[in-house]
Amino acid sequence: MKFGGTSVKDAEMIKKVALITKEKYNEGVEVVVVVSAMSGTTDQLLQIGENLKKRKKQKAHDLINQIEDRHKETAQKLLSNNDLVDSVLGEVDEIIGELRLLAEEMDNFIDRSFDYLMSFGERLSAPIVSAALQDNDVPSTHLTGREAGVITNQCYGSAIPLSESNKRIKESVLPLLNESIPVITGFIGCSKNGDITTLGRGGSDYSASTIGRAIEADEIWIWTDVDGLLTTDPRVVQDAQTLKRISYREAMELSFFGAEVLHPKSIEPAIEKNIPVRVKNTFNPSFEGTLIVKDEEKIEGVVKGVSAERDVALVNISGIDIIGTPGVAADAFSALAESDINVIMISTGSSEPIISLLVKEDDLNEARISLENKFSRNKIENVTTDNEVSVITVVGSGMAGTPGVAGKVFTAIGEEKINIIMISQGSSEYNISFVIRNNETDKALRKIHNVFDLDKLSK
Ligand SMILES: Nc1ncnc2c1ncn2[C@@H]1O[C@H](COP(=O)(O)OP(=O)(O)O)[C@@H](O)[C@H]1O
Ligand SMILES: N[C@@H](CC(=O)OP(=O)(O)O)C(=O)O
Incomplete structure (x- = not known):
């Protein structure tokens, strides 16, 4: 415990x-x-x-x-x-x-x-x-x-x-x-x-x-100050609901992208030995909390939660020679890897001379320096940064094979007139992530929570 x-x-x-x-x-x-x-x-x-x-x-x-x-x-x-x-x-x-x-x-x-x-x-x-x-x-x-x-x-x-x-x-x-x-x-x-x-x-x-x-514990219990892993950050959305059961994978996605109730790496050791993880409230100990279990267990529901990570930043590499020059993205990745910097998301356009990389805000300065050094002898014109961004992640194992989830997400965000800077969906379809401006983060969380009826999620 x-x-x-x-x-x-x-x-x-x-x-x-x-x-x-x-x-x-x-x-x-x-x-x-x-x-x-x-x-x-x-x-x-x-x-x-x-x-x-x-x-x-x-x-x-x-x-x-x-x-x-x-x-x-x-x-x-x-x-x-x-x-x-x-x-x-x-x-x-x-x-x-x-x-x-x-x-x-x-x-x-x-x-x-x-x-x-x-x-x-x-x-x-x-x-x-x-x-x-x-x-x-x-x-x-x-x-x-x-x-x-x-x-x-x-x-x-x-x-x-x-x-x-x-x-x-x-x-x-x-x-x-x-x-x-x-x-x-x-x-x-x-x-x-x-x-x-x-x-x-x-x-x-x-x-x-x-x-x-x-x-080889029978269970790992994480005691905190809320009732469990919730559908979203309760400080932003008051009617966030406690998830009764969620898979390891979904919990990892939510915590990696901002649900700070769990450290993102904390699920991995539990997976290795298939140990259930329970999140419980020290203020409300009789409440059962959230049980996090192995992925194979099928849990109903398309979308389980939405989280926001605010401590991220964009590094953009631009220059006309990016178009049609093989290896620019590879060079960018290797420069960042040499500095031990993890790339959270990447976007490149086939006709646009810009590559954008999303990194942790703490890594931003080092990322900029290592990219500038890497490309200083090439024809890349500019490395710019932007730390006024957040990444929103919509999570749910039931999204895989269910058409229309991405459409629903982006229609909802469009209705709020929120501009999307970058989009990513993993091939395993456990999450859809997108980058927006920081000042629109709370609005986006509330809209997604509302449009997927997460306040009514059957518990
Ligand atoms: N999806 C979420 N589910 C539960 N809590 C969340 C979520 N997203 C953000 N939080 C916040 O995480 C806080 C718990 O994390 P933390 O402050 O690190 O607690 P502790 O001190 O117990 O480790 C909660 O009080 C809550 O405001
Ligand atoms: N003391 C550490 C470790 C920790 O896990 O704290 P908490 O359980 O309150 O998130 C920190 O503040 O980061």
Whole structure:
């Protein structure tokens, strides 16, 4: 069971987490708990890094003091047993001491140091959650992802667990299950050299499914602050509905294109061992949530959901020689691949001298530089960028072989007078994606939700 940042954001919520876990423990279920940092902490750690980079040491230390106060106050408010309070405050002191030392000594801002800095949020929340279980008479221990055996590659900031993690995690976690509930930090792994790595923003889901795969869990439960995976972003469309069941593939598409309730990579480990993933609400624990299951199970319904990814950007390569010159697209792909940049969508016209590539907004600068370098000696005239765009994705396994879905999508968007910049449909027909201007994103989500009657989706 993974509890996200919103589920451990204060003493009241951590108490709920402890009671939910205790209930399962009392039923005789063996539970491993994976926790995120208290919501907002990872962003504060990022700010600490930014301040240190700008040599604003005092600001960094002010933020560390805020983090320290929040964690200590939470532990004091939450725990009734004084010995537990003392022991957790001691641990917080130790971890905060390490963080202060890092802030003093951090003068190289390489990715490795940043991952180490970003790991402190989960390292602080895990002892508190574990103490909350003990305070409720549930034996518990806590460990970091590194101690749990999550061995990753060295892609700092978005590390991927290696297959050898399976054995290591099994060896370190399974014996603990006999006597206690282990509480493991999400988001954190370590490289083969022993350096701390992080799995990317929102990566605790990925930690949970990586650990679930290793121990061959019966189910992986992701606890969050909404009732499950919904038909769309509930902050934009108020009548978004909870999906009762959805396939792995559909869940991957929705999360890859913006449904941040799940980390896009978190489904893959579950698929490997065919482990069902359930998304549940910490505020509403008796509600069954969403069950994510293997693709083969046929689930009725043409369109299941629509999501929006706003953190994307376009890079356009133009020049008259693009027409009829073989290999321009291949060169663009290879330039981006050499910089480890993933291309989300591409469009080229046979008569138009322009190739457009959609990438993550964070990658935009590097993408532009690598394309300019690649084409500097050729006759490509211009590389331009646009980060005021979003990609909307309409998802549903039932779309495959059902004619007219794309027509319905684009007629609806046309009715709203929204201009479409780029379109893509995968050959497996699980999704239709299109790029529009950022300021029309909410309007598009509402229209698609409405036109496919997703507010009435039978649950
Ligand atoms: N399709 C969707 N289904 C559910 N939640 C969504 C969806 N799209 C966006 N969200 C947002 O994702 C949020 C949960 O993700 P996140 O804040 O990362 O939670 P946690 O801290 O539990 O990991 C929800 O509060 C919701 O606003
Ligand atoms: N702390 C990390 C990892 C995480 O998964 O958080 P959450 O479960 O709140 O999305 C982050 O903020 O990105």
